[in-house]
Amino acid sequence: MIFDLFRLDGKVALVTGATRGIGLGIVEALSDAGAHVILSSRVPKPEVVQHFKDLGRQVDYLQGDVQDPAVPARLVAEAVKLGGGKLDILVNNAGVAQHGDTHSFPEAQYRRLMDINVDSVFRACQAALGPMRAQKSGVMLNIGSISGLISNIPQPQAAYNASKAAVHMLTKSLASDYAEDGIRVNAIAPGYITTDMTNGGLADPVWGPVWRDMTPMKRPGSAIDIGAAALYLCSPASGYVTGEVLVVDGGYTVR
Numbered sequence: 186m187i188f189d190l191f192r193l194d195g196k197v198a199l200v201t202g203a204t205r206g207i208g209l210g211i212v213e214a215l216s217d218a219g220a221h222v223i224l225s226s227r228v229p230k231p232e233v234v235q236h237f238k239d240l241g242r243q244v245d246y247l248q249g250d251v252q253d254p255a256v257p258a259r260l261v262a263e264a265v266k267l268g269g270g271k272l273d274i275l276v277n278n279a280g281v282a283q284h285g286d287t288h289s290f291p292e293a294q295y296r297r298l299m300d301i302n303v304d305s306v307f308r309a310c311q312a313a314l315g316p317m318r319a320q321k322s323g324v325m326l327n328i329g330s331i332s333g334l335i336s337n338i339p340q341p342q343a344a345y346n347a348s349k350a351a352v353h354m355l356t357k358s359l360a361s362d363y364a365e366d367g368i369r370v371n372a373i374a375p376g377y378i379t380t381d382m383t384n385g386g387l388a389d390p391v392w393g394p395v396w397r398d399m400t401p402m403k404r405p406g407s408a409i410d411i412g413a414a415a416l417y418l419c420s421p422a423s424g425y426v427t428g429e430v431l432v433v434d435g436g437y438t439v440r
């Protein structure tokens with residue numbers, strides 16, 4: 186059956202930023218496909234983990250603030266323990282968005298954004314290379330953005346855009362460097378997706394209409410749109426795909 190290619194039975198996955206927004210959509214898709222998913226977030230949400238247990242999914246939870254340089258490696262090490270000594274899939278989804286003019290953008294905001302959006306992704310990938318190289322297999326998926334490909338308007342967000350471009354290039358570089366170890370590394374570049382991150386902007390009387398009008402499909406996407414793409418990139422269905430930045434944006438970047 187062709188659809189067996191989308192199954193993840195017996196696979197162990199660690200997902201950061203997993204208890205709300207896009208991360209939740211990714212957990213929904215990977216756990217439904219049979220993976221043992223280890224959810225991680227900064228703020229524990231036991232009710233979310235319980236929800237998946239009630240559905241009969243195999244899930245665990247790890248708390249961690251990925252801005253702390255020691256945390257990504259700790260999460261990977263603990264996920265390997267929970268996974269019975271292996272890690273098949275790492276999804277780096279945790280991220281923050283900060284808008285503001287560059288000429289007055291506070292240094293502390295810039296540092297936090299880069300720490301979370303770029304440095305933590307590098308550190309988690311670096312840590313996952315240990316078990317994945319030993320296994321001679323593994324999949325990494327980084328959540329980038331269309332903001333790593335184009336400069337969004339009307340909101341100024343140069344630092345965020347640069348952080349996501351870094352995620353895309355890290356993805357391609359790791360894909361090139363570790364393909365011979367059996368490790369695939371891909372990214373998803375979402376357009377506007379309805380989550381806590383974008384709800385304010387979508388409701389804004391200036392930003393909301395611009396975001397919708399610039400999207401050919403004239404609407405934002407949902408977390409499960411990204412979850413479905415993540416399932417493809419994390420499963421054997423994409424077995425010959427590596428170094429790809431898959432755009433899921435309702436057509437935003439075609440114009």
Ligand code: NDP
Nearest residue numbers: 202206207226227228250251279280330377378380381382
């Ligand atoms: P949300 O703001 O809804 O959720 C962000 C997630 O990241 C939360 O789970 C949050 O954890 C986690 N997170 C943030 N900071 C930290 C931290 N220091 N340590 C650990 N976890 C942290 O955002 P989205 O779901 O919208 O975004 C998810 C990813 O998708 C981000 O990387 C974002 O940049 C990207 N993206 C989003 C788009 C959109 O339109 N929504 C478009 C393009 C890309 P907690 O719940 O504990 O706070």
